[in-house]
Amino acid sequence: MMQSARSVSPHSGLSSRSDQWIANEFIDVYDSHKHGLFAVAVSDHCTCRDSSANFHNPLKTLTLVSKRWRKLFLSSLFQYARLRINGCKRWILINKALQAHIQGRPGRSQHENQILRLIDDCDRERAQSTEAPLSLPYTQPLGMQYIEKEDHILSSLSPEIKRWIPSIRGRPNCFLKHFKENNLQSKVKSLVVYTDLDLPSDSSAYEETCIAHEVHTLWTTIFSTINPTRILVAAPPATMAALTSSRIATPDTWAFQFSLHYLEFRLPEAPPSPDNSSPEASEPSHSVRTCLHNMRKWTHMAYNEGTMLPAYATYEYFGLSPPKMLGFLLTWIQKEHACPTSPKLRSFRYISLFPLSGHVASTLEPLLHMGSEMRRLHFRFAPDRHSDVLGNERVGKADRNDLWAEWKVCYGSVVQLARKLGEGGRDVEIELPDYGTEALNGPLDRRLKLLQSVGWVRRGQSWVRTTEKGSKS
Secondary structure, eight states, X not given: OOSBTTBOOTTSOOOSHHHHHHHHHXXXXXXXXXXXXTTTTTSTTOOOOOGGGGOOOHHHXXXXXXXHHHHHHHHHHTTEEEEEOOOOOOEEEEOHHHHHHHTTOSSOOHHHHHHHHHHHHHHHHHHHOSSSOSSOOXXXXXXXXXXXXXXHHHHTSOGGGEEOOOOSTTHHHHHHHHHXXXXXXXXXXXXXXXXXXXXXXXXXXXXXXXHHHHHHHHHHHHHHHOOOSEEEEEEOHHHHHHHTTOOOOOSOHHHHOOOOEEEEEEOOOOOOOTTOOOOOOOOOOTTSOOOGGGSSOOOEEEEEEEEOGGGGGSTTGGGOOOOOHHHHHHHHHHHTTTSTTSOOOSEEEEEEESOOHHHHHHHHGGGGGSXXXXXXXXXXXSOOTTOOTTOHHHHTTOOHHHHHHHHHHXXXXXXXXXXXXXXXXXXXXXXXXXXXSXXXXXXXXXHHGGGGGGTEEEETTEEEEOOOTTOOO
């Protein structure tokens, strides 16, 4: 890596002025690569659209110029890595109906023969039981199986009977293998895991069990191979629920038309150790499930739900229930707070444009019962002046009065949270970027003025509860 922004080490292996000029220009490319990758994912301007639009990777292009340049830039290229887990439909639900597709066809693989024996064994056990019908129902699930490369018969079946499941198999496995082969494990600082594929809402118990197992394996394998201080997950709601081991817990997802949700966990940047080794990885306690939220002692969490605007165009929108993944995550973090390896959140960012007020209240409720570490919060419930969220086409049949009525009630939950967090004389700051819109300053001040009576003071776009002597309260 370069020693300064406009200086190249004499030992860098660059033999010409041209190479040195390219290396110096690489500083600018590297900086854009570092800060541009999913930078808006948890920012105030993101409305959870297609993630692929954020990708522009000039640094990768440089590594393809020559072997010498690839060697020079390779470690920097993967400091801010991303892993797409789309893949093909490589999973199939095992039942007796599948037997007809495999049996009698030549060229069966060993795995396909094992599946046939599994179906026969289950059928035989059922026939021997006095409490069950003599034969298996054709559609009764017996389990899930991954379609291996040599399973040509299963691979040729209709896509309609095959499934996609987020898994370490395929692309993620090759991704991590590349790090090992090139000794890059310690170079990764940030990892983005993303997909635009959504899981079905009517998964069977066998599918849910398989998904839970594969997600567990995915995260444990990733974190045993690399040790990023930041991870960002971008996925549709049902897939986000699976990747975070949480639940949607609502039949109303259709009304909100969510594209992607974004979740970020982050650790503080640790100074390099004398021996240049990576920081020690913490393992979750055996008393709790191994999930993404307790893979590390995360100190920062951010979640972006996008906008709930489409729901306001439905009849009796106030009775709808948005997906509840964030609420479940915060509840589990709060309940596991006493575990030594669980997250100790010091900062929390939540972005949801025009959310339903009841949803905000239930989502933030676990924060009322968290430990004393929380020091900084960030909430945005309205778009900024540059956003097109309130364009006529997007608003549709929604009543704008309903949008702003819910927006005001949401800040009642913020007031309740602020009063609780300010107890015990703790220094706490709540940043509210909605103050950046001049027309919202008055309504916000009127809604939050109750905080002044309990020691809070507004400073710019933030409300601060401080124990500093001489501070105005």
